[in-house]
Amino acid sequence: MTNPTDTPRKRGFALLDPEKMKQVAALGGRTAHAAGRAHQFSREEARAAARRSVEVRTRRAAEARPASGNDSPSA
Numbered sequence: 001m002t003n004p005t006d007t008p009r010k011r012g013f014a015l016l017d018p019e020k021m022k023q024v025a026a027l028g029g030r031t032a033h034a035a036g037r038a039h040q041f042s043r044e045e046a047r048a049a050a051r052r053s054v055e056v057r058t059r060r061a062a063e064a065r066p067a068s069g070n071d072s073p074s075a
Helices: 018-035 043-064
Strands: none
Touching: none
């Protein structure tokens, strides 16, 4: 009998050896590009995405920080 804490067994794509996995993934990428379903970011799109990422990380970090000591009495 298996315990829930046991390591899950690999299935599907994860069972392939790394070289075969790479070949299958590359084939999928080529197929998507050939069918016109793949998207390649332009430099401008990539910069905008990076900018948004930095803004989100900055906001989340600020929210995670405890409030500054403004509510304590001054000496």
